[in-house]
Amino acid sequence: MKLKEIxxxxxxxxxxxxxxxxxxxxxxxYEKVKNTVTADRVKEYFQEIVKGDVKxxxxxxxxxxxxxxxxxxxxxxxxxxxxxxxxxxxxxxxxDMEIDxxx
Numbered sequence: 001m002k003l004k005e006i007x008x009x010x011x012x013x014x015x016x017x018x019x020x021x022x023x024x025x026x027x028x029x030y031e032k033v034k035n036t037v038t039a040d041r042v043k044e045y046f047q048e049i050v051k052g053d054v055k056x057x058x059x060x061x062x063x064x065x066x067x068x069x070x071x072x073x074x075x076x077x078x079x080x081x082x083x084x085x086x087x088x089x090x091x092x093x094x095x096d097m098e099i100d101x102x103x
Contacts (some may be wrong), residue, residue, distance in 0.1 A: 004095035011091035018072040020091045024063040064067045
């Protein structure tokens with residue numbers, strides 16, 4: 001299944017750093033998503049774009065994970081020649097990640 005089937009996302013960017021959240025629709029899915037969508041997996045998923053570290057912050061009370069991706073915006077939104085390097089496009093891309101959740 002795609003991550004967007006059980007979660008939605010919010011995002012932001014500052015300079016060359018993008019932060020993307022994954023927020024589950026149902027709290028019962030949080031642990032499964034937490035175990036599946038790791039910082040390493042997100043770094044691998046965005047390997048062509050994210051050149052720096054990916055750090056994950058867990059927010060279990062609201063069923064969310066927040067990924068801070070460094071060196072992710074081609075030098076920053078105002079410096080990049082790429083049209084689609086804003087954080088919002090990265091959150092949409094992350095929601096298309098294929099995941100396998102245990103029953």
